[in-house]
Amino acid sequence: MRIAIASGKGGTGKSTVAANLAWALSRSRDVTLVDCDVEEPNLHLFFPAPATDVPVTTPNPEIDAARCTLCGECGKFCRFGALAVVKDCVLTFPHLCHSCGGCTLVCPHGAIREVPRTIGRVSCSRPLSRLVLISGVLNEGEVQAPAVIRAAKVLAEGHPLTLYDASPGTSCPVIETIAGSDACILVTESTPFGLHDLSLAAEVAEKLGTPAGVVINRSNGQDEATVAFCREHGLPVLMTIPFSREIAAVQNRGGLISRDLPGWEERFAGLFRAIPGVSP
Amino acid sequence: MIICITARASGMDAPVEQRFARAPYFVFVDTESGKSESIENPLISAAGGAGPRAVQLLSQAGATVLITRQVGGNAARALAAGGIKAYAYRGSGSVADALAEYTARNLQPIPLS
Numbered sequence: 350m351r352i353a354i355a356s357g358k359g360g361t362g363k364s365t366v367a368a369n370l371a372w373a374l375s376r377s378r379d380v381t382l383v384d385c386d387v388e389e390p391n392l393h394l395f396f397p398a399p400a401t402d403v404p405v406t407t408p409n410p411e412i413d414a415a416r417c418t419l420c421g422e423c424g425k426f427c428r429f430g431a432l433a434v435v436k437d438c439v440l441t442f443p444h445l446c447h448s449c450g451g452c453t454l455v456c457p458h459g460a461i462r463e464v465p466r467t468i469g470r471v472s473c474s475r476p477l478s479r480l481v482l483i484s485g486v487l488n489e490g491e492v493q494a495p496a497v498i499r500a501a502k503v504l505a506e507g508h509p510l511t512l513y514d515a516s517p518g519t520s521c522p523v524i525e526t527i528a529g530s531d532a533c534i535l536v537t538e539s540t541p542f543g544l545h546d547l548s549l550a551a552e553v554a555e556k557l558g559t560p561a562g563v564v565i566n567r568s569n570g571q572d573e574a575t576v577a578f579c580r581e582h583g584l585p586v587l588m589t590i591p592f593s594r595e596i597a598a599v600q601n602r603g604g605l606i607s608r609d610l611p612g613w614e615e616r617f618a619g620l621f622r623a624i625p626g627v628s629p
Numbered sequence: 630m631i632i633c634i635t636a637r638a639s640g641m642d643a644p645v646e647q648r649f650a651r652a653p654y655f656v657f658v659d660t661e662s663g664k665s666e667s668i669e670n671p672l673i674s675a676a677g678g679a680g681p682r683a684v685q686l687l688s689q690a691g692a693t694v695l696i697t698r699q700v701g702g703n704a705a706r707a708l709a710a711g712g713i714k715a716y717a718y719r720g721s722g723s724v725a726d727a728l729a730e731y732t733a734r735n736l737q738p739i740p741l742s
Binding site for chain 2: 424432435436442
């Protein structure tokens with residue numbers, strides 16, 4: 350069972366839901382939590398533990414100057430500007446490369462080969478006896494978040510229950526995270542911005558054919574618009590977390606409400622059972 | 630010698646654009662014939678890597694001098710490798726004005742490293 354946690358809008362509480370759900374489930378079963386927000390992973394803050402790092406590499410072009418005739422085909426082809434043929438040399442800009450391999454195919458002289466370059470790492474730890482944490486970390490200045498997400502997901506393969514914490518937004522990293530999941534939890538907040546981005550995230554889940562449900566976080570009790578949207582789109586509201594100073598205080602010191610506040614372990618266990626397609 | 634000037638529209642009377650690779654137009658001036666040619670920049674809304682790709686475009690056009698206001702890091706590296714010198718025009722005049730300032734040796738070179 351693989352469950353993605355996404356939101357559209359940033360700061361709605363994806364990591365809060367992922368960390369608390371993982372903690373509550375790890376009380377009774379083996380859980381693997383994958384931090385797919387590789388540009389700013391933060392789940393390790395809830396689960397500090399010694400980690401083992403595995404580097405993530407992507408293929409980048411290397412020019413064989415002896416074979417290159419400066420014909421310019423590679424530079425014309427690359428839409429990311431990762432190769433530029435100027436005057437008497439081919440320049441490469443590895444951090445602009447998306448590793449599509451197209452340059453090696455269009456080069457008529459076989460002068461380009463691909464060499465691996467490290468763009469990030471996957472950090473693995475076991476903070477609790479029944480919880481494995483796998484965090485993707487993209488190096489600063491790099492663009493290939495999906496490659497690090499893929500590596501993190503590969504390392505989690507074969508585990509019986511996996512939770513993927515997505516990045517905000519609805520672009521490539523989020524699609525990479527949700528794709529292949531059995532279900533998706535969309536975390537929103539009762540603001541117009543939260544609802545707007547929920548609608549975008551719901552559309553992504555629908556396009557990917559992933560059944561989804563909604564968690565309303567920081568609810569002020571006036572969630573009519575969100576609830577109406579969910580009803581219209583056939584999205585079950587799985588859980589509502591109130592806007593409460595007590596919850597914020599636990600969160601702000603890096604605590605887990607499922608562990609530190611009475612009643613929340615059961616509520617997160619209930620959230621799991623309510624996810625579409627889950628058979629506990 | 631072919632000089633490229635970044636511009637907001639086509640022609641010698643167009644205002645100079647301060648950005649390099651995101652300039653709407655490149656105006657190429659051949660100093661020997663005095664002729665000019667304006668090219669619409671195909672990279673204006675490119676997702677990324679506009680700098681190196683714009684330098685490639687200049688290189689293919691045979692330009693050896695660029696007049697603009699500022700260039701990014703990737704573009705600077707490509708300009709240096711391509712032997713294209715860049716000069717900063719800080720005024721608000723036309724392409725013709727910028728060219729006159731260059732000819733009068735009033736423009737400062739943009740450091741490319």
